[in-house]
Amino acid sequence: MAIHKLRRFVGEIAELVDSTASETALLEQGGLALRELIRVDDWLPEAYAQPSPDRYQQFLLYTDVRQRFSVVSFVWGPGQRTPVHDHTVWGLIGVLRGAELAASYERTADGTLRQSGEEIRLDAGDVEAVSPAIGDIHRVRNAYDDRVSISIHVYGANIGAVRRSTYPPDAPPKPFVSGYSNTTLPNLWDLSKEVRHS
Ligand SMILES: [Fe+2]
Numbered sequence: 001m002a003i004h005k006l007r008r009f010v011g012e013i014a015e016l017v018d019s020t021a022s023e024t025a026l027l028e029q030g031g032l033a034l035r036e037l038i039r040v041d042d043w044l045p046e047a048y049a050q051p052s053p054d055r056y057q058q059f060l061l062y063t064d065v066r067q068r069f070s071v072v073s074f075v076w077g078p079g080q081r082t083p084v085h086d087h088t089v090w091g092l093i094g095v096l097r098g099a100e101l102a103a104s105y106e107r108t109a110d111g112t113l114r115q116s117g118e119e120i121r122l123d124a125g126d127v128e129a130v131s132p133a134i135g136d137i138h139r140v141r142n143a144y145d146d147r148v149s150i151s152i153h154v155y156g157a158n159i160g161a162v163r164r165s166t167y168p169p170d171a172p173p174k175p176f177v178s179g180y181s182n183t184t185l186p187n188l189w190d191l192s193k194e195v196r197h198s
Pocket residue numbers: 085086087138140
């Protein structure tokens with residue numbers, strides 16, 4: 001497992017968050033870093049790649065000590081989907097394995113939500129951004145009915161603890177806090193091999 005790739009990625013995002021005031025620049029440069037992270041599927045530990053038959057899984061891989069950002073693996077069982085939901089913070093979504101279909105929603109003049117445009121397909125290696133500034137409400141599903149898909153997300157907060165909303169059809173928005181599927185995190189910090197061989 002090439003877990004050093006995840007360690008390098010969280011270092012890059014920490015530096016970007018430290019040095020970048022513009023969300024546009026952060027999403028652009030963070031998107032390049034995420035694209036590099038998902039380019040080769042050889043680093044995600046198995047424990048954080050496990051689907052559940054009941055619902056999609058969200059595993060926390062890392063959160064910044066000041067909760068300025070977090071990284072998660074999203075594991076979709078065959079045919080699984082999210083409700084229509086928001087994020088309230090910036091986010092980058094990159095597909096590591098399989099493929100996803102994402103539909104964006106926008107508010108109409110009378111305040112109701114409407115799907116804007118066609119569903120878009122994200123294949124392994126593709127990256128997409130969300131944020132309140134560029135469009136924050138969407139619905140996502142596994143593109144496959146017969147296999148698992150996995151995406152890696154980075155968000156501008158400890159996303160599992162953020163008060164967000166889902167948007168059921170013909171009903172008021174429903175508050176939700178997503179939480180995480182795991183109670184322990186991958187160990188990015190065992191550098192003993194590198195140290196012994198340097
Ligand atoms: Fe989302």
